[in-house]
Amino acid sequence: MVTAVKEKTAARNDLDPALLVRAYRVMLLARATEDKLASLYRAGMIKGGVFLGKGQEALSTASSIFLKKGDIYGPLIRDQAGRLAFGDTVLDTLRTYLGSAQGPMRGRDGNIHRGRPREGYYAMISHLGALVPVVAGGLYARRLRGETGVVGVTSIGDGGTSTGAFHEGINMAAVEHLPLVVVVANNQYAYSTPNNRQFVCADLLDKAAGYGIAGFKCDGTDPTACLETLRLAVQAAREGHGPQLVVASLLRLVGHGEHDDAGYVDPDLRKANVGRDCLEVGARQLIEADLATDGEIATWTKEAQAEVEAALNKAQREKGPDPTSEDWQAISTERLVDGHYDAEEE
């Protein structure tokens, strides 16, 4: 039951023009945020790594923009845009990278490992694939509670599709017929490892048939195609058609992390369709559809940059966590804390 959706689908007219504009502005904001993160990294102002999703904003935005309050979103490394579309803020992004105690992770975790699970925004652990069963579990509990029409979306890379957790999680979600959408960003590499060292199936979409779930394919560099595909996938999940696998092809236009010059990327790929910058494609699409002018896009870009500056000003003034006032407690039940080690220190 694989439903291949044609690239640049004719159904694009079904998309609300306001949604196209909103999605594009989220992409712009994500790009502005990540450009700032890259410069902060180069200036040595961020402790630890910086992992960006440049070139993947269209797919990432589309992944979460159709979610509603009460839905579940489990983003991964390259999902700055999807996070913002789901309600994360530039301020919380910068707080987490800069270690502000006021960020959602309070300095206890950093960078992309952030979320607000109570609001359906799950906080990934580093271990790739591990989030697939967790989002499935969130959906399972919602259903047990009698909630209907809830959707969960999570992302994975081409490399992550080789994990046991990805396989176990999707198969279990299929068995449980859960409203889970798994979005695979096939950016051709897992760190330096190319697709041909990752899998030998003709297309990652083939996996959908193996799990007995629906599959969609789209051009990850084309914002309209991504939006149209995700609209259909999320709708199918919401209507009770079980898990949906979306596979998009694209290229990350940065290194794996900001420490990485990505010298291993085949130069021909950069020149090919997958190497297009989705922000440029999106701008052209808006202009061609008379939804924006060059001038408006320039203004939106400036507004996005200004929003990032303002958030940075605030986040930079916030204090980091105070080690002396930490409770150093990994469980919530006070009486079951193994307090022996503290006794040793005193």
Added chain:
Amino acid sequence: MSVTYLEAIRAAQEKALADDPRVFIYGQDVGAFGGAFKATKNLAAEFPGRVMDAPLSEDAIVGLAVGAAIEGARPIVEMQFADFSTVGFNQIVNQAATLYYRTDIPCPIVVRLPSGGTLGAGPFHSQSMEAIYSHYPGLVVMTPATVEDAYSMMLEAVSIDDPVIFCEHKLLYYHLKADKLPDVAQPAGKARIARAGRDATVVTYSAMLHESLQAAEDLVEEGWQIEVIDLRTVKPLDTDTILASVARTGRLLVVGEAWPWGGVTAEVISRVATEGFGLLDAAPMRLNAKDTPVPYHPDLWAAHRPTATTVGARLRQLLTQ
């Protein structure tokens, strides 16, 4: 009327399901079949839709539990054997165990591990994994040794807001019996003096409690009075009760069925050595399984694990030091 250790675990799960609509059970064969050991017998029929067979996917089973816990559910997941929890290890130690610290959201899941050696079970159906889980911050590790504890600690495991690794010993499932289920529960986190004595302290837990109690009984004829402490939970470890006992006896033997490198027995000795060195009249001793996979043949297995005989022998050494 008597009740076995296994029936106690089943009864506790039944009560948890009845008392709290947020509780559900997920695991391989736990549904209509009632579980490989029948710890969920009839529960699927009694609680439709809340006791479900899972695919053979330990990572996904534990991952599902964590996601459900984020949404306010209180899942109990059964690993068919403790040994297979290695396949769900990542979700246990990196997902469940870090959730509260990272996000301030508690993770009230119970992972049931049918643990320990039984006759003929061999290398992959016999393991004791309490030490490896205790090593990770963010987990509570329970190791009940009695029918009463199996019942009340299971109920407590479901009720507390943190992930609990519930190590239930398969050797105790059918043989260990009590007259009835307990009315009052001793809280987790506190050790229990299972037998009072004055000449030496044995600290132990789970099935080794019964080997140790037998050894203590065997030494009575020789004039020794051995105190035996049942840890009940290995994390947290009730160091105070151990130290108070060692203060009375001056001698310590720690017995565990798990492998010797590191682990619960080493941790107990480390704590007594650092906090109660002056209380000791002799070097503390420990007794564990041998440092090999758990062997299949009954004769090899009997020699691999501590028994009342080897605990007794080690105690005689300790007492005459």
